[in-house]
Amino acid sequence: MTTQVPVPVAGSWDGLIAQAGVDGTSDIFGQLFLAFIVAGTLVGVVVIAYTLQKAYKNRSEDGETKSDTPDMGEIPPLEGGGKGKKLFLSFGASAVIVITLVGWTYFAGFIPMEQGPSEQQVEDQLDVTVTGFQFGWRFNYPDGEESLGRLTVPNDTVVRFDVTSDDVMHNFGLPYFDRRSDAIPGQITEMWIYPQETGTYTAKCYELCGSGHSQMAAQVEVVPKNEFDNWGNGTEQ
Amino acid sequence: MAHAESDEHEDHMPSKSSIKRWLTTTNHKDVGILYLITSIFYLVFGGVLALLIRLELLESGSTILSGAAYNQVVSAHGLIMLFFFISPFAFAFANYFVPLQIGAKDLAFPRLNALSFWLYFFGGALFGSSFFLGGGSFSGGWTMYAPLNSPAYMPAVGSTAAVLGVMLFVISTTVSSVNFLTTLHSMRAEGMRIRDLPIFSWSILLTVWMMLFAFAALLAALILMASDHIIGTTYFTTTVAGSGSFLWLHLFWFFGHPEVYIVLFPALGVLGEIFKTFTGNRLAGRKWIMIALGLVAVQSFIVWMHHMFLTGLNFQTKTLFMATTIAISLPFDLMIFGFIYTMIKGKIRLTTPMLYGIATLVLFIIGGITGVFLGAIPLDYNLRGGYWVVAHFHYVMFGGAAALVGAIFYWFPKMSGKMYNRTFGKIQFATFFVGFNLLYFPLFFAYEMPRRVFVYETSIKMYHNIATVGGFILGLSVLMIVGIMVHALKYGDDAGDNPWQAWTAEWSVSSPPPLENFSGTPSFKSGKLSMLNPATDGSGTEAETDGGHAVEEEHTDHASLTPFLISLSMFVMFLGLSGVHQNVQALHDGDPATTATIAPLYAAVAGIGGVGMLLSLVWFGFEGFSAPAPLNVNKWPFEGVEQNKLGVWIFLLSDIVVFGAFIGASIFMRFAYGWQEWYQDLIPEAHVTMPGLINTYLLLTSSFAVVMALVAIEKNSKKGLVGSLVATFALATGFLVNKGLEWQHLFHISTDAFPEGWGLGTNIASSTFYLTTGMHGLHVILGMLILVFLIYRAWFDDAYMEDDRPVEYFGLYWHFVDIVWLFLFPLFYIL
Amino acid sequence: MSDSNWKLYTAIFGVLFVFATIQAAVEMMGFLDSAYWLAVGAIAVLSVIKAYFVAAYYQHLKFEPRSVTYLVLGGLVAVMFLTAAASFSIT
Structure with a gap:
């Protein structure tokens, strides 16, 4: 993590949200993803190991079944064989894990991502309209600039995208920034990123859109702020 | 165990090694x-x-x-x-x-x-x-x-x-x-x-x-x-x-x-x-x-x-x-x-x-x-x-x-x-x-x-x-x-x-x-x-467990070719339908050559399939298939509902969801467009309430006629039964004719807003109108086909006087179609 | 089916006929222009009442085990939820 910009949100969740920060949604994703991987692996390993151990430990050595299996065609008694307590303990534990994890992502990830950084907190912001078409991306800037297949954004600035489509559904995805958003003809979907590093990245289409879907990509250039200002003045292209 | 018996029953079915067996079998296994x-x-x-x-x-x-x-x-x-x-x-x-x-x-x-x-x-x-x-x-x-x-x-x-x-x-x-x-x-x-x-x-x-x-x-x-x-x-x-x-x-x-x-x-x-x-x-x-x-x-x-x-x-x-x-x-x-x-x-x-x-x-x-x-x-x-x-x-x-x-x-x-x-x-x-x-x-x-x-x-x-x-x-x-x-x-x-x-x-x-x-x-x-009652000789002495209804006949025929034929003809019909759109496409592109050669071919295939389906459905209706006698359900939660009736209701339930989805789709599209703008922008003046009202009257009366058919059976009047069913059929025909006239009119209006008429593809309002009421019309036609069957059986075979259930179950379907219209009418003709 | 049933069915038929006419009248008399949503509500209520009569008496749901009614209501609830939730989601 690099910089921390607190997001103003009413209520008692400020702390949590400030912790997550807005330094690019990438970091929110990165933290949550890591936490899920760790928790998921732990739970998975424990449960699977337990399953296999029980299967092995209780295996039939002689290939015979139990001597006291139920009668043929029995109506089973409604209550099981006294494992109810165990069942509900493990169920309760798993429920707590799942609800905690997903609940945490809601407050630490979802809410800040939905609200985005406010204008008071982040001085610079850029609005770009992204339009998908078969098969490419068009970017429209506030100053009337238009660019095909190449998105240029300033570093250290919040970039807000209005994503839409000319023809079929596409999905505007920025893997480096860990964010995807559907591009739907006739409606606008919003998303934002907060680039922290200059460089060249790729935007891809994440929704099947026709024969050129595989090749439907765009270049994303994050340039230093001052360079971008020049570019915006029409010194490039 | 029970091998002897099973062999005996096997005799009623073609042998497992024959293709006929597998084309005609209805046995669950x-x-x-x-x-x-x-x-x-x-x-x-x-x-x-x-x-x-x-x-x-x-x-x-x-x-x-x-x-x-x-x-x-x-x-x-x-x-x-x-x-x-x-x-x-x-x-x-x-x-x-x-x-x-x-x-x-x-x-x-x-x-x-x-x-x-x-x-x-x-x-x-x-x-x-x-x-x-x-x-x-x-x-x-x-x-x-x-x-x-x-x-x-x-x-x-x-x-x-x-x-x-x-x-x-x-x-x-x-x-x-x-x-x-x-x-x-x-x-x-x-x-x-x-x-x-x-x-x-x-x-x-x-x-x-x-x-x-x-x-x-x-x-x-x-x-x-x-x-x-x-x-x-x-x-x-x-x-x-x-x-x-x-x-x-x-x-x-x-x-x-x-x-x-x-x-x-x-x-x-x-x-x-x-x-x-x-x-x-x-x-x-x-x-x-x-x-x-x-x-x-x-x-x-x-x-x-x-x-x-x-x-x-x-x-x-x-x-x-x-x-x-x-x-x-x-x-x-x-x-x-x-x-x-x-x-x-x-x-x-x-x-x-x-x-x-x-x-x-x-x-x-x-x-x-x-x-x-x-x-x-x-x-x-x-x-x-x-x-x-x-x-x-x-x-x-x-x-x-x-x-x-x-x-x-x-x-x-x-x-x-x-x-x-x-x-x-x-x-x-x-x-x-x-x-x-x-x-x-x-x-x-x-x-x-x-x-x-x-x-x-x-x-x-x-x-x-x-x-x-x-x-x-x-x-x-x-x-x-x-x-x-x-x-x-x-x-x-x-x-x-x-x-x-x-x-x-x-x-x-x-x-x-x-x-x-x-x-x-x-x-x-x-x-x-x-x-x-373990069956000892398989002579058909199977006592039913409950309800005390008719003992099943010995298995006259457990095999039927009609499921195969119905499906085959639907395959042919759908195959044809898939090419009919070339027609639409070619008309749009202004390419009469394509229309002239390909579309009629597909349309003909669709027609053949449709006729085949009709014929095999008729066969299905008349063939002597010995299904197990329907039981009265004696189990929670459907105690007292006869088995076939339960089947009809479950089918109607799925139809409720299908129609609900059509109606929901219309409402959703209208909501997205703007509820009142929809009416102002997309619907021509010529689309008036009256044809819908007339059709509401016709359909309500036809529902009443089906009820009267059951009353006639009650009174043991064959003439009353046939008359009521024929009246239902006539009213349904009136419904379709009225709808046809209305559609013809709307297709060919020429106003400033709709110079080319108000066709299926004119806008989303016309699409929802024609599709939803059209699917309803298709249900009416399907009901009329069943009516023809019922009228034939009632007139020539004296059917239903003893057992009115087929008429009753047809009524359940027909009233359902009626109810759907009760909602389509305000949605598409008034609001 | 007794004689009184026959009268009941006829009476219901009359009610249905009248209700349909009222619905159309609401439109023709211009209520939709003066108080749109009130008129919509009235028309919707009339449709529901009509549907109730047909289902309860012509389809004799009233005289079947209640479970069959719940079956039908289940389907209705499902599609109404779908429509409402879908419409709400795009607001």
Whole structure:
């Protein structure tokens, strides 16, 4: 993590949200993803190991079944064989894990991502309209600039995208920034990123859109702020 | 046991070695075997497509497939595996074993059961042939998102044929659902309450309940899509506020999420059976597992928008659906622990089916945990549409299918009477398990790569290459299944009645079971299976357990060719319909040559199919098929409802959902457009209330006439009966004529706003009007066909004077059509 | 089916006929222009009442086990929820 910009949100969740920060949604994703991987692996390993151990430990050595299996065609008694307590303990534990994890992502990830950084907190912001078409991306800037297949954004600035489509559904995805958003003809979907590093990245289409879907990509250039200002003045292209 | 009897009954059916037997059979076990063989064919078909994908992905970029071909392969792989493989594979076992488990002779409607199979069979055939019609198959992914699915972007005849193939399959599932629901609610043997159902039958009961609702929504969605293709409505090309895309998303995922459980539940049921049998224990927390399954079945209909988190839904909706998504994961935790704890204090025989059972648990745990990732919205924002999703749902759905492969190894000895080579079985299992994980696990690491593309960074090449190796190993394991079964049929030892020492009722009969399953009337009243009145000589002395109705006739004919013929003619009709849109297309393009040559050909094929369907339906109505006499249900919750009536109501329920979806679609589109602007902008002055009001009068009066028909039967007046039915028919004719005049007028108006008339494709308001009222009109026509049949039978055969139920059940349908109109009238004529 | 039933069915038919006429009259007399949503509500209520009469008496749901009614209501609830939730989600 690099910089921390607190997001103003009413209520008692400020702390949590400030912790997550807005330094690019990438970091929110990165933290949550890591936490899920760790928790998921732990739970998975424990449960699977337990399953296999029980299967092995209780295996039939002689290939015979139990001597006291139920009668043929029995109506089973409604209550099981006294494992109810165990069942509900493990169920309760798993429920707590799942609800905690997903609940945490809601407050630490979802809410800040939905609200985005406010204008008071982040001085610079850029609005770009992204339009998908078969098969490419068009970017429209506030100053009337238009660019095909190449998105240029300033570093250290919040970039807000209005994503839409000319023809079929596409999905505007920025893997480096860990964010995807559907591009739907006739409606606008919003998303934002907060680039922290200059460089060249790729935007891809994440929704099947026709024969050129595989090749439907765009270049994303994050340039230093001052360079971008020049570019915006029409010194490039 | 009971061999002598079974042989005797076999005499009423053509021999199993003859083709005629398999074309005409209605026996649930035969149908089960047909399902099994056909679904394995589609497993191989879909598998070959999967291997094509894997080969293409060996290198980044187009190598063996073009972009368009790749999309077709990807789409067909998904559609085949989900629709033509997994569900029918599960229903092979459901067909075979549900009646055995509940102590029934067959399903409630054996001929409809055969019809289900043949509709599925020809649906698959139409889907398969879509590759060879003009322009290739459907290429918009199995999710078929709009507007890519519309003719503007997918004009090929083949793509329409593929959609219609899926539609045939959906019709098949609707018939199946009605049949299984009626069976499970009315034909459980004495003493078996709903809660006493063995876990597999319980899972099937819930599956068919979900199917009834979910596939009805899909049917509506497919009809809308097909109408865009064939008659030129504009549902999915409407872009106002994204409404066309959203309409598809909502309808599709309202079906699509339950579909996941529709695929999964039978596998969980099998898992339960396998765990019980091979641990020697009852299921731990059986009651809770059953409740958990039931909860999931209900909850599955309120989570669909979690597939749409990236579409820009509002904040509240996303929050709500995240919550319902967490909620639906919880019952699964309970189930999994229940299965695991079943092993405690067991004596576990690690046979091939049990190995598959344990493997399914492991795969499902991995699939479940990785699914929680997707339920967390911030993670979904970067995982949707990529390989994480691909890996996850293959673990869940194909992991579930692993239990169904286990089901083959579990039930094959019962179905064939032969035991396979157990060592071969274990080798096959090992191959399957290794191949499976090599194939799907590396794909989690490729989570940044979009689905359905063949271009990727070199950094993930290794994962794809491992997956491709795994894919071929998995493919090999599928061939091994077939090899082992064929080997066992030829060289296998006799399996005996109960090779696994299991205790559900199917293991109490011989392997394979006799034609009529039990040598007497099964009863569970004593707490376990026993036979009342064991039949000694099979002379038809079967006393019914209850209700005291007519003793079934000896089996005059249990075989029927009509299900095959109806399905075949529907195949021909749909094949023709898929090319009719060339007509529309060519007219738009102003290319009369295409219209002149191709469209009439397709239209003729459609016509031939339609006539064939009509004829085979008439045959179906008149043929002397001895179905079991309908029972009065004596079981909760439908006590006192006659079996056929229950079937009619369940069918009407699915129709309510279909029509509800049409009406909902109209409301949704209007809402998106702007409720009142819709009326001002899109609807011509000429569209007035009066024709609708007249039709309301006509239809209400026709409903009244049907009621009068029943009154006439009551008064023993044949003339009154026939007169009332004829009056109904006449009023319905008036309804259609009036509608026809109205439509003609609207088609040809010429105003400033609508200089070209107000046709089907003029705008979304005209599309919803013609499609929704048109589908209603189709119901009226269908009802009139039944009326002709009723009038004929009433007049010439003096039918219904003793038994008015057919008229009554027709009335239920007719009144339903009436009620639908009561809502269409204000919606389309007043507001 | 007794004689009184016959009268009941006829009476219901009369009610249905009148209600349909009222619905059309609401439109023709211009209530939709003056108080749109009130008129919509009235028309919707009339449709529901009509549907109730047809289902309860002509389809004799009133005289079947209640479970059949719940079946029908289940389907209605499902599609109404779908329509409402879908419409709400795009606001």
